[in-house]
Amino acid sequence: MQQKPVPIRVAHVITCLSTGGAEMMLFKLVTAMDRKxxxxxxxVLDDQPGLADRIRSHGITVRFLNMRSHPSSLWRLLLLLRLLADFRPDVIQGWMYHGNLMAYMASRLWFRRVLLVWNIRQTLYDIEREPCLTRWTIRCSARVSAGVRVMLYNACLSVRQHQAIGFSCHDTRIIPNGFDTRIFRPDPSARERVRLELGIAADAVVIGMLARYHPMKNHALFLQAAARLLQSHPETHFILAGHNVAPTNPVLATLLHDCPQLVGRVHLLDERTDVAAVMNAMDIFTLTSAWGEGFPNVLGEAMACGVPCMSTDVGDAARLLDDTGLVLPDHDPDTLARSWACWIAEGPAWLQEQGRQARTRVLDHYTIEAVTEQYQELYKELVAHVRPDRFLLPDT
Known part of the structure; x- marks a missing residue:
């Protein structure tokens, strides 16, 4: 009798399930993997539902350790051990610093024969910029990282920065983020709908960014450059969206108050679920992050929508954009405003062609299907190496 194929079981341990880049990549990965x-x-370490329902809707189990509500990490660690014992994983995949460290602790305490993979999702320009607990977690992680089977990163720069502070150099892999080009695609009707909602004319130039409010995202740079551009291009509109990017944010409200020319030209949309539609309303997407980015999801999503992109030189933004976009040489608002003005002067047809090239780059190198296959091949390789008698599904 032919042996029934046994799926490879992968337990993903992640800090939270908000709509950040790492969390969205996990969502895209687990929902795209071959279920057979x-x-x-x-x-999940914390207790916030976030993407949980969307993941569960695909038939995937999601469990919470509620470490935020129950600060006694010992009891939460015991719960993690019980969940893993019930699931019997072949691979434990940590995500982000806290998720990686908890996955390591579980592996060392009970699951030493289970393959442990860490997934580091950000760059580390200056560890002192991180919160105190995160700094401690990073330093502890560096000390124990030699016990991890594979160190997985999404950015080349992240590898260099983490190895420089002591992270293991053993079996380091890089798998970039992937993008769903069926969701993120050029959509003229969405462009028209969002512009109509915001009262923006069809022929107006719109520049935007989608990013949660955080100092590292550097919304101040974006708004300062917007104020300068409006002096020469007064009909331009600007869209900012993301968690807490709203008129009620006191820092953003102050920035707008200090630049009255921005009133009526800057649209603060807070967090949106129709991300692809909002991106389609733009003519230029710009990422102004000061630090912390690994392989920026929002750049790839905007590129997939056919929107030409500019970015500060963070993470692997230059690698992602290649010659389809512009990497800014500094974090100066005058530089950004001049760059916007140069692109606007090229005209709508030129911007559309740049956007077409950007989408082609994503289709050629960064589809979610291609990236998911890299993860699946990694898991197969690891399991086959330590358990050569394990029955794996044949390639189809």
Whole structure:
């Protein structure tokens, strides 16, 4: 009798399930994986639902450790051990610093024979910029990282920065983020709909950014450059969206108050679920982050929508954009305003062609299907190496 194929079981341990870049990549990965060959479980350290329902709607188990509500980490660690014992994973995949460290602790305490993979999702320009607990977690992680089977990163720069502070150099892999080009695609009707909602004319130039409010995202740079551009291009509109990017944000409200020319020209949309539609309303997408980015999801999503992109030189933004976009040489608002003005002067047809080239680059190198296959091949390779008698599904 032919042996029934047994899926490879992968337990993903992640800090939270908000709509950040790492969390969205996890969502895209587990929902795109081959269900016949792989079984996934997601274990979340905190207690916020975030993307949980969307993941569960695909038949994937999501469990919460509620470490925010129950600060006694010992009891939460015991719960993690029980969840893993019930699931019996072949691979434990940590995500982000806290998720990685908890995955390591579980592996060392009980699951030493289970393959441990860490997934580091950000660059580390200056560890002192991180919160105190995160700094401690990073330093502890560096000390124990030699016990991790594979160190997985999404950016080349992130590898260099983490190894410089002591992270293991053993079996380091790089898998970039992937993008769903069926969701993120040029959509003229969405462009028209969002512009109509915001009262923006069809022929107006719109420049935008989608990013949660955080000092590292550097919204101040964006708004300062917007104020300068409006002096020469007064009909331009600007869209900013993301968690807490709203008129009620006191810092943003102060920035707008200090630049009265921005009133009526800057649209603060807060967090939106129709991200692709909002991106389609733009003529130029700009990422102004000061630090912390690994492989910026929003750049890839905007490129997939056919929107030409500019970015500060953070993470692997230059690698992603290649010659389809512009990497800014500094964080100066005058430089950014001049760059916007140069692109606007090229005209709508030129911007559309740049956007077409950007989408082609994503289709050629960064689709979610291609990136998911890299993860699946990694898991197959690891399991086959330590358990050569393990029955794996044949390639189809």
């Amino acid at each position: 060959a792989f079984e996934s479980m997601v274990i």
